[in-house]
Amino acid sequence: MSSSTRSRADIFLVVLTAVVLLCGATTMSLANTREAGAETAQAKTGAHPLLPGSRLMGEAGLRYWGLRIYHARLWTLPTQQPEQVLDQPLVLELEYLRDLKGRAIAERSLSEMMRAGPVPEQQAQQWLAHMQRIFPDVKNGDRLTGQHHPGQGVSFGFNGQPIGRVDDPAFARRFLGIWLAPSTSQPDLRLTLLGLGPAPER
Secondary structure: OOHHHHHHHHHHHHHHHHHHHHHHHHHHHHHHHHHHHHHHHHHHHOOOOOOOOOEEEEEEEEEEOOEEEEEEEEEEOOOOOHHHHHHOOEEEEEEEOOOEOHHHHHHHHHHHHHHHOOOOHHHHHHHHHHHHHHOOOEOOOOEEEEEEEOOOEEEEEEOOEEEEEEOOHHHHHHHHHHHHOOOOOOHHHHHHHOOOOOOOOO
16 A cells, blocks of 8 residues: 555544544533433422422413513422412522513512502612612523512522522512512413413423
8 A cells, every 4th residue: 555545544534533523422412411401301390499398380481572581480389379379488480581681670570569559669669779789680591589488578599599688578479479469460471380371381
């Protein structure tokens, strides 16, 4: 075999080896992605780590003018009844599907909280200040959670890390009532979160 022939053969073997390794790595990556997705889905249907013994009561997506805003999930204790949801421990998670400013989330939240009835201006501004201090800017895939502590208030988490707490039972009921109270602007989403509506949108 000539030196030029051996050289071409060596190059071919190098390229072939690289292709095999690349294909193997891609296959492994896809497998790992599928496994990670399965583990994530399983974790989200079991008990929430902030509320041991809880169950996923319901989940639903919110769209605004056709745009997907977030996917909401509600964890409660197994004995909890839908009509008592705001009187019991719970964890509400919003998985955002778009980028939003924390300040805009706070302002919109206050507007929705006012649907349950008037609040003194000083109280409303104090609630707004709490939310503007706590809520971060969010990106697609970020998770914001609210944990209800009945008779005490609500604590917030961002991607699994605590970010703040409001020790005010009235604030907690109004805030969580954005999604769970009969006065909500999204009654179908509320029913689905409470396990009383249609299957959630994916």
